[in-house]
Amino acid sequence: MxxxxxxxxxxxxxxxxxxxxxxxxxxxxxxxxxxxxxxxxxxxxxxxxxxxxxxxxxxxxxxxxxxxxxxxxxxxxxxxxxxxxxxxxxxxxxxxxxxxxxxxxxxxxxxxxxxxxxxxxxxxxxxxxxxxxxxxxxxxxxxxxxxxxxxxxxxxxxxxxxxxxxxxxxxxxxxxxxxxxxxxxxxxxxxxxxxxxxxxxxxxxxxxxxxxxxxxxxxxxxxxxxxxxxxxxxxxxxxxxxxxxxxxxxxxxxxxxxxxxNKPIRILKVIHGYPPYYMAGSEVYSYQLANELAARGISVGLFTRVENPFIPGYTSDYAVEKGVLIKRVNNTSSDYVLTDKYLNPKIDESFEEFLTEYEPDIVHVGHLSHLSTNIPLIAKKHNIPVIMTIHDFWMYCFRGQMIDSAGKVCPKQCEKNCMVCLEKRLKKHADVEDYRTYREHMEKVLDSIDYFIAPSKHVMNFYITMGMGAEKITHLRYGFDKERITFLKRTFNKGDNIRFGFTGRIIPVKGIQTVIDAFGMVRSDTATLKIYGDAGKYAKYLDSGDSRLGIEGPYHADDIDNVLKQIDVLVVPSEWFEVSPLVIQEAILAGIPVITSDLGGMPELIQEGGNGFLIPPGDKKYLANLMQKIVDDPTVLNSLDIDTSVVVSVEDHVDTVMKIYKRFAE
Known part of the structure; x- marks a missing residue:
């Protein structure tokens, strides 16, 4: 429709x-x-x-x-x-x-x-x-x-x-x-x-x-x-x-x-992107959550954005997809000054229009980047409770990932460190007063949100360290449709050809160059590395000329099972505090060993020698040596115990989320 x-x-x-x-x-x-x-x-x-x-x-x-x-x-x-x-x-x-x-x-x-x-x-x-x-x-x-x-x-x-x-x-x-x-x-x-x-x-x-x-x-x-x-x-x-x-x-x-x-609860989900236009973790999670809620007969509306340069800015398009009523607003604006990063009056107007039309009982925010941080304040003006799932650090770090101007993990969120990034990103268009106004506003927004859902203990503890009351936040891992992914018990033999894989967003902080360079050091004519994700115009920069490397392009979240069947070992070498990568949990459901960075929420999912391997972030030689070890003797993978019970089902996840909704709706 x-x-x-x-x-x-x-x-x-x-x-x-x-x-x-x-x-x-x-x-x-x-x-x-x-x-x-x-x-x-x-x-x-x-x-x-x-x-x-x-x-x-x-x-x-x-x-x-x-x-x-x-x-x-x-x-x-x-x-x-x-x-x-x-x-x-x-x-x-x-x-x-x-x-x-x-x-x-x-x-x-x-x-x-x-x-x-x-x-x-x-x-x-x-x-x-x-x-x-x-x-x-x-x-x-x-x-x-x-x-x-x-x-x-x-x-x-x-x-x-x-x-x-x-x-x-x-x-x-x-x-x-x-x-x-x-x-x-x-x-x-x-x-x-x-x-x-x-x-x-x-x-x-x-x-x-x-x-x-x-x-x-x-x-x-x-x-x-x-x-x-x-x-x-x-x-x-x-x-x-x-x-x-x-x-x-x-x-x-x-x-x-x-x-x-007894009218059913009405949920308005807010997310900065949504499939099929955006396929990163927060977007895919929102897609799965909205679909499961709608399948249960819950009324779900969703407010999101697209960036289409071929139609007028702030044009709205409505669609019903899998029972979810979606309003997509075309936001092609650029960040010229700091306020552009977090405020957008046109988005505010469009959201409030949808809010008053839809009359939700709960607004569930996933991300406000590319939208407007006034959205929770608008919901509260209409006396609607606001829940937020934390997907990264954007509410404290305008870059979102606690990465400094040199592309390294930021040691601390503070005015001094933030100003270095702002001056590099916005040149002369942001001063200390601009930053303080920004942080004052963001604290107001954080205070307006009734409850936070943290998919990892790491991000939950970060928010508490930043002053969030422990009573306002809970740890709840993402939920997955376990029937959508086929579990295959793999037994490896010496001489097997190992297919390494990378799936997800193709951006530097995901460690994409680290895994390509590390694989380039692996001595093998038969091992392969396949990169799945939308590299867009940057795909040509990833092609190292290695015939064993395949840039496979984007995929829809619904096709993840087919993608995982092409991979023997998944590599997730992120170099930022990943919250709780969906791709790791999808690999676990498929019975695939995972190599990932010992950083952020990733070690909460992977245990060294248990269901995968942990590597120092950004250490190409360490990763190359580990990949070489697996290529030389694939049987080392047989000793891993990949237990799918550590992954939360979407049914159990939504049961818990519904309890949160009802608690605040009542």
Whole structure:
């Protein structure tokens, strides 16, 4: 499913959407939502209703003339003198909302006559039943007020309405789609409703029964633009579409109350990149977490960025991928001054827009680089708890990896050391005051985050050393879909050809040059080294001319099992404080021995002589000697005990994360 978030009054966007969409049926439900909104802002109602509908019909005529299903309303009838109302009663609206709906019906009718595309007008009546609904509509408003002990106000008191549950309404729309596709209708207007009538007092009594709470009812004078009584005849819908509503108001209110009281938790994940555009550890972890949550029926939204120089900056694109609603914002801005590293008002605006649309219970931050550090502050402004998984040191080190200006491990995060890096990176565009302003802001952001998840003890201890309260942080390793990776018990013999492998981001601090140079010292015509990852324009610099070296290019996280089957020994020679490399844990699941640096969180995963080997960071000769030892006698690998139980399953990981979510959501 592809989502385009826009305004039907934007004729260019509508035209482009229809041009790309190749639609055969268009369901047009867009309008100003309520009668009172139309009365208070009639020009907006006309603009959205008339101009928006005109844009849709013009684009439909231009691109394939699809069938149109238009969502109209009982308001077109005005105050009927005959009940139940048949579709043939006549159009006599008494409010602006009804007038605009009636005009739009005529526009759809004219479209059908001109284009000869079977189309339908569906007239809805008091649809209810979803917590996505406008909170001020009568049914959700009454339920919420009664649940919260607030007064319920009735304007008038003699109303009779035909209430239709949203599930019945959706069924009616689906039947309408079948009808226009099959050509069993040419054009018609049809009620999608129950044919039953209930007073507002009856509605309240059903809510009282469902909630176990007594309503405090107050009465105001009736409003001149409100229809007092309406219920429709559903016979035509049954005859023409085979549709008959099934859910009574009493049953529907019970379902709605249960839905509101037990609505699933809604998570908004924030990450600076997301597959398939970005495939580093934090991005892949976010991908796996979001997919597992969605597979459990949890509502998951995800806010991320892309960098596409071929479209305007800050353009947003929406998509649903594996049940996850994703908003990707095009951020092509560069870091010219220090504030560009951590603040971006355009990203703030885009995030807040998504936040208010999505209404999450929890915001779970993965990384804020290339986005904006105001994101947690915006969430807190809306009283939404913020959880953060720590993937590196970016909240304290603007480079992210505690690497100094010479590319070596930084001994300490402090003003003196940070200024050396800033002056080298930003030249004259950052001074001490800029740095202090930056750190003051970052401390404010850190304080605003409710809870931190640390995938390694090393990074957890770092945060505590930097002043983080131990009660605000917990150690939890990443979770993995163990069924996605095939475990192979390998037995090696002397003379076997050993295939070394490197997987992940191709950047200097990952030790990529170290492993290439070390392998170049290995004496063997049959051993190979394969580099898997996106080297981009730097691939030519990695090619040493050694025929045994293969630059294999990027891969998708979903293909990791196939990649690992090409490797006998994985080398992870990172030269920074890696937190908890996914590639090490994926190798363990595949039964592959790992050579990795004795640094950061890596020795928490690999034990020397147990499930792999530890090397001094950046020591090419040490690594070369170890690789030579394995090539000369591969049987040394047989003594390793690779136990997959040390890797946390994604199911267990998400169980723990859900407990954290619920703790703070409640």
């Amino acid at each position: 592809h989502i385009v978030l826009g305004d039907i009054r934007d004729s260019e966007l509508v035209d482009e959407t229809f041009r790309k969409g190749n639609f055969d049926v268009v369901i047009h439900l867009a309008s100003v939502s309520r009668v009172i909104d139309a009365e208070q802002n009639p020009e907006l109602c006309k603009d959205v209703g008339l101009n928006g509908t005109r844009n849709i019909l013009d684009a439909a005529e231009k691109y394939g003339m699809p069938n149109i299903i238009y969502g109209s309303s009982r308001e077109v009838y005005g105050e009927p003198s005959e009940l139940p109302v048949k579709e043939s009663y006549g159009i006599h609206p008494i409010n602006i909302y009804g007038e605009i709906k009636a005009e739009c019906e005529d526009m759809v009718r004219f479209y059908q006559e001109k284009c000869h595309s079977p189309s339908l007008v569906l007239r809805f009546s008091n649809v209810y039943g979803s917590w996505f609904d406008h909170k001020s509509r009568v049914t959700p408003l009454f339920i919420r007020n009664i649940l919260e002990g607030k007064q319920v106000t009735i304007n008038g008191g003699g109303q009779l309405f035909d209430f239709t549950h949203v599930e019945d309404t959706v069924e009616g729309i689906m039947r309408a789609i079948d009808a226009v596709r099959s050509g069993t209708v040419t054009f018609d207007d049809v009620h999608i409703l129950t044919g039953e009538h209930h007073s507002l007092q009856e509605l309240i009594s059903y809510i009282e029964e469902a909630t176990g709470k007594k309503a405090d009812i107050a009465y105001n004078a009736a409003r001149s633009y409100d229809v007092e009584k309406f219920y429709g005849d559903p016979a035509k819908a049954e005859k023409l579409l085979g549709f008959k509503a099934k859910i009574s108001l009493e049953e529907g209110v019970k379902k709605f109350v249960t839905h509101l009281l």
